[in-house]
Amino acid sequence: MGRCPAAGAGAKMSAAAVPELKRISRVEAMRLGPGWSHSCHAMLYAANPGQLFGRIPMRFSVLMQMRFDGLLGFPGGFVDRRFWSLEDGLNRVLGLGLGCLRLTEADYLSSHLTEGPHRVVAHLYARQLTLEQLHAVEISAVHSRDHGLEVGPPPGPRAPPPAPGFGSGPAEGTDGYWDLSVSLCTPRRTESGFPNFLSNAFISTAKYQLLFALKVLNMMPEEKLAEALAAATEKQKKALEKLLPSSS
């Protein structure tokens, strides 16, 4: 398994080598002290019956966002627990960008302690939609972004600013959200498609959360995830060797 990527400090390796952050229960997360920040993000997805080029199954579409800071992540953000429950806070942030969709405790999937200098616990919610609903969410995201530019942030208590180097961006406005739905297809060989997608620049927590959710929701077998991740790492290595010929 030498080719499989290892996770950073604090991460655990499962048998099939999909790295994972330290997972804690919701109850444990709720007991963390006031020094901890809570982030809540939503994975909205849909089974996709489409076929690329009429022959490659698309399997699932997952809504992710190109964030204000140039990294890929899930819609969501920090929730100030002095003012909001996790779900109310998440819905408030999503409401800025994703229209009338409302998540509940039934959509709760996991809590993970994140890496880095800041004490952040990352909660993930997941809801399966129809493909039409997923597209409607995307469209309302673009509409509300457009609207947001004209009217500015909505009234009400502000969420705290994201900690440096982490977080899902502006709860202060919607300008920072760019939505894309990503299909989990792998055209041609294991070397392209999903592995290419994984070789993009993610906010690291979101990448771990994506892999975790795809695994526990049985959207992709763990071996396939590990293979895709190893192929993505190989791609990143090759791309970098091209950029830095002196290090090869």
Added chain:
Amino acid sequence: MGRCPAAGAGAKMSAAAVPELKRISRVEAMRLGPGWSHSCHAMLYAANPGQLFGRIPMRFSVLMQMRFDGLLGFPGGFVDRRFWSLEDGLNRVLGLGLGCLRLTEADYLSSHLTEGPHRVVAHLYARQLTLEQLHAVEISAVHSRDHGLEVGPPPGPRAPPPAPGFGSGPAEGTDGYWDLSVSLCTPRRTESGFPNFLSNAFISTAKYQLLFALKVLNMMPEEKLAEALAAATEKQKKALEKLLPSSS
């Protein structure tokens, strides 16, 4: 300038170290033989007066797409010159995904010979829109994607399939297009924002075209582009070192 990334074979280094593919004139490109494939892509952009967190200027928004193969690129695709002029072919591909927008020869920006085993000349068109127009294009892209899933590809002659490992994907349908507009802001330091965005996985031609266009359209000074590219390479290196601890 040792930290600045070098381009691959066939690329030239300019004084400020923004790598560039071999540029040829439109006339030269039109004289290339039938063994050459022609790709046409559009950079649609808008000045963005918004401010991230109310203080960081967004400068410009540029429409790019997360493609069917997990890589970022511009909207567009291959044009079969037996059937179409460059512009008609481009508009046909854009029409599948971007609504009623039509580009003309006046929007032509450049032709570059691409790297790789296939003989491909990449034509780039650029048009500045208002931010509202850019958002309207994004919205129609999501709508037509939704529509495309139900009705399949439109009638008429098919564009040739993309060459392996290159191209901007399906002219055969719209399922493969995911649009995102990216703002050229650099929050906090030179280490984040645009450099983060550049550290994503691009179809390589698109990355060169983006840098070229930002330079010649005076959207970003060449020194800033070179700085951002160097910072992006540094980010990719650090991310890879984390994934491959054995190589550090």
